[in-house]
Amino acid sequence: MIGHDPRLRDSEALANHAFVADLFFKPIPxxxxxxxKYGLARAVYAYIGExxxxxxxxxxxxxxxxxxxxxxxxxxxxxxxxxxxQAEEGLADLRRLxxxxxxxxxxxxxxxxxxxxxxxxxxxxxxRFEQKSAPKVRGLQHKPPFYEPREPRAFQSIAYLRHExxxxxxxxxxxxxxxxxxxxxxxxxxxxxxxxxxxxxKRDGA
Numbered sequence: 001m002i003g004h005d006p007r008l009r010d011s012e013a014l015a016n017h018a019f020v021a022d023l024f025f026k027p028i029p030x031x032x033x034x035x036x037k038y039g040l041a042r043a044v045y046a047y048i049g050e051x052x053x054x055x056x057x058x059x060x061x062x063x064x065x066x067x068x069x070x071x072x073x074x075x076x077x078x079x080x081x082x083x084x085x086q087a088e089e090g091l092a093d094l095r096r097l098x099x100x101x102x103x104x105x106x107x108x109x110x111x112x113x114x115x116x117x118x119x120x121x122x123x124x125x126x127x128r129f130e131q132k133s134a135p136k137v138r139g140l141q142h143k144p145p146f147y148e149p150r151e152p153r154a155f156q157s158i159a160y161l162r163h164e165x166x167x168x169x170x171x172x173x174x175x176x177x178x179x180x181x182x183x184x185x186x187x188x189x190x191x192x193x194x195x196x197x198x199x200x201x202k203r204d205g206a
Contacts (some may be wrong), residue, residue, distance in 0.1 A: 001048060002108045002117075004095065004176075005067040005082065007151065018063040019044045019177070024189055025058070032107065040177070047180050048107065051172075053202045065112045066090040076144035079112060081139060087116040094122075098167050105201075106171035111155040112147045113172040116154065124164040153189075159192035172197060 003018050023029065024041040045058050067086040074080035082090075109112050111133055117123050118130040132154035137146040149155075155173070163171045174197075179186045182194055 001061065001063045002106065002113055002142060003063065003065040003112055004110050005065055005069070005071050005080065006075070007080070018065045021045075021063045031160055034151060043177050043180065047174075047177050050173065051107065051174070051201060052105070053198065055201075055205075062097065062101075062103070064094065066094075066108075066116060068093070072144040074100045074144065074146040075142065078139070078148070079110075081135060081145040081147045082112060082116060083145075084116075088120060091116070091120050091122055095167060097167065103169050105178055106165065106169050107174050108171055108192065109174055114155070114158065115149070117165075119172070122165055124166065126163065127157060130155070156189055159190055160197035160199075 001019075006018070019041055020037040021036045021041045023034070024045055029035050029038050037178065044063065045061065048056070048061060048116045067082045067085050067090050071082070071086075072078045108117055115130065115133040115135075118133070120124055132151040133149040136150055138144045155175075158173050159175060160172060163173065165171050174192055175182070175186060182190055
């Protein structure tokens with residue numbers, strides 16, 4: 001599972017592990033702030049579990065971020081921009097990780113992460129998603145910069161669809177865990193491809 005960056009939403013906290021996943025393996029915390037972090041970790045494992053029909057145990061999963069640097073907060077309501085340099089470093093780390101073990105699947109979370117995986121050549125490109133999801137100039141020029149795709153709803157054209165990668169591992173772009181389980185507009189936009197993804201992975205045995 002590839003996430004975005006280590007900064008928690010609406011917080012100055014920086015996760016030492018992607019999705020604070022270490023908390024999943026510890027006793028359930030009592031304090032409110034720690035309980036919320038534990039909820040994030042639990043949701044990530046449940047998300048992957050549902051997508052894969054619980055084929056894997058938690059200890060078989062690898063969670064990381066495309067960017068592991070401390071990025072500034074984006075303006076309220078915006079998504080922080082991952083600079084290209086950090087995206088390139090993150091992809092290089094991902095390729096090294098893949099070279100060290102046998103991976104069967106990649107889930108890449110959020111539109112911007114998937115934009116960079118297209119733009120930097122990890123995905124075998126399909127359609128015009130890369131052009132449609134490229135960052136708008138106004139976001140790039142803002143201080144601090146933020147990510148906004150050139151065209152709305154570009155992510156709907158690729159979400160939960162199998163992508164071939166140059167690493168030889170199938171990958172699936174997925175919506176962020178904050179929007180899972182899918183409800184309301186997210187269910188309307190992504191419900192069918194989400195269900196199809198689960199069926200496809202179950203049929204393929206991965």
